[in-house]
Amino acid sequence: MVQLSGIAITGCGSAVPNVALGNDGMSRLVDTSDEWISTRTGIRQRRLADAQGSLRQLASDAARQALEMAAVQATDVDLIILATSTPDDLFGTASQIQAELGATRAAAFDLTAACSGFVFGLVTAAQFIRTGTYRTIVLIGADVLSRWTDWSDRRTCVLFGDGAGAIVMQSTSERDGLLGFELRSDGNQNNCLTLAFQPQPHHLVDDIAIGQGSFQPIAMNGQEVYRFAVKKVPEVIEKALFRAHLSVEQIDWLLLHQANQRILDAVAQRLGIPDEKVISNMAQYGNTSAASIPLALDEVVRSGRVQPGDVIAAAGFGAGLTWGAAIFRWR
Numbered sequence: 001m002v003q004l005s006g007i008a009i010t011g012c013g014s015a016v017p018n019v020a021l022g023n024d025g026m027s028r029l030v031d032t033s034d035e036w037i038s039t040r041t042g043i044r045q046r047r048l049a050d051a052q053g054s055l056r057q058l059a060s061d062a063a064r065q066a067l068e069m070a071a072v073q074a075t076d077v078d079l080i081i082l083a084t085s086t087p088d089d090l091f092g093t094a095s096q097i098q099a100e101l102g103a104t105r106a107a108a109f110d111l112t113a114a115c116s117g118f119v120f121g122l123v124t125a126a127q128f129i130r131t132g133t134y135r136t137i138v139l140i141g142a143d144v145l146s147r148w149t150d151w152s153d154r155r156t157c158v159l160f161g162d163g164a165g166a167i168v169m170q171s172t173s174e175r176d177g178l179l180g181f182e183l184r185s186d187g188n189q190n191n192c193l194t195l196a197f198q199p200q201p202h203h204l205v206d207d208i209a210i211g212q213g214s215f216q217p218i219a220m221n222g223q224e225v226y227r228f229a230v231k232k233v234p235e236v237i238e239k240a241l242f243r244a245h246l247s248v249e250q251i252d253w254l255l256l257h258q259a260n261q262r263i264l265d266a267v268a269q270r271l272g273i274p275d276e277k278v279i280s281n282m283a284q285y286g287n288t289s290a291a292s293i294p295l296a297l298d299e300v301v302r303s304g305r306v307q308p309g310d311v312i313a314a315a316g317f318g319a320g321l322t323w324g325a326a327i328f329r330w331r
């Protein structure tokens with residue numbers, strides 16, 4: 001009989017660019033104010049990568065910290081998954097990180113599920129561990145959305161920031177740390193939030209034309225995405241809790257994708273989770289897409305708020321549309 005392995009999350013790390021742009025700075029760029037941004041979103045500043053800043057560097061720094069906390073050598077890593085929508089190279093950036101870390105044995109690939117990328121990556125990584133295929137996986141959520149933000153669109157540009165977070169996942173014969181999950185997608189609502197390739201016909205020879213072009217900046221129907229998140233995120237968390245045989249009261253922490261404080265508050269309220277259990281750091285970083293969950297996790301672990309054995313309900317949501325929840329134990 002196949003012996004299924006348990007999953008232990010044994011390390012975390014994060015990295016953000018040095019440059020911070022506050023809401024007052026944003027109001028010099030577009031017609032907005034600190035008052036509007038902070039009351040409507042909870043965001044006070046965001047970190048932005050400069051022209052030399054690479055996704056590879058942020059992601060590698062976060063991964064190195066996570067490996068150090070887990071006391072794992074890079075050469076012992078079997079797999080690196082990079083959840084991102086903003087690769088340095090469309091062919092994938094994970095291999096560059098593998099080289100940067102010196103993780104010579106590891107296979108590496110990118111995974112794209114926008115702001116749900118970290119949760120989708122966690123569940124993907126878990127399958128390799130469960131089946132006994134791999135023992136040690138580094139999962140990174142990293143995005144440099146500033147590259148693709150329309151800096152003249154006040155409805156979106158105030159929201160996003162750059163950053164990276166990472167965890168180390170290892171197989172264990174002791175208690176399983178991934179308690180339940182649920183992943184969902186709805187491509188019918190894709191047009192609510194896009195960073196789309198726009199091809200123009202380019203004639204080659206005879207009647208053969210191919211499409212060449214570039215990606216268009218982020219476009220979002222904020223109200224639709226807001227409504228979607230507030231309705232679907234509680235549902236998916238409840239489903240994951242059901243699979244974990246846990247009740248809402250047994251969650252120590254609610255760790256949502258850091259998109260908007262009002263979304264966090266509304267989801268927590270719907271689930272009956274008190275404010276003190278809700279992890280939030282978007283005031284400092286804005287919406288860092290796939291990075292937001294591991295970035296916030298790293299902060300609360302390093303500050304000692306989250307303790308070994310704590311049960312965390314994490315949920316991502318965003319473009320695709322995609323959404324998903326994972327209930328896991330820290331260490």
Ligand code: ACO
Nearest residue numbers: 031032036114115154155158222223225226259260318319
């Ligand atoms: N400053 C000042 N005014 C603004 C700004 C701004 N930055 N942005 C919009 N406004 C104005 C609008 O023009 C509008 O004015 P009008 O009534 O005269 O037309 C008014 O404020 C209200 O706009 P709404 O869009 O209704 O504002 P809302 O309260 O919905 O907040 C927000 C907008 C913050 C975008 C919200 O809808 C939201 O958070 N949506 C969810 C976004 C999200 O969760 N994304 C997650 C996924 S991200 C990913 O996957 C990459």
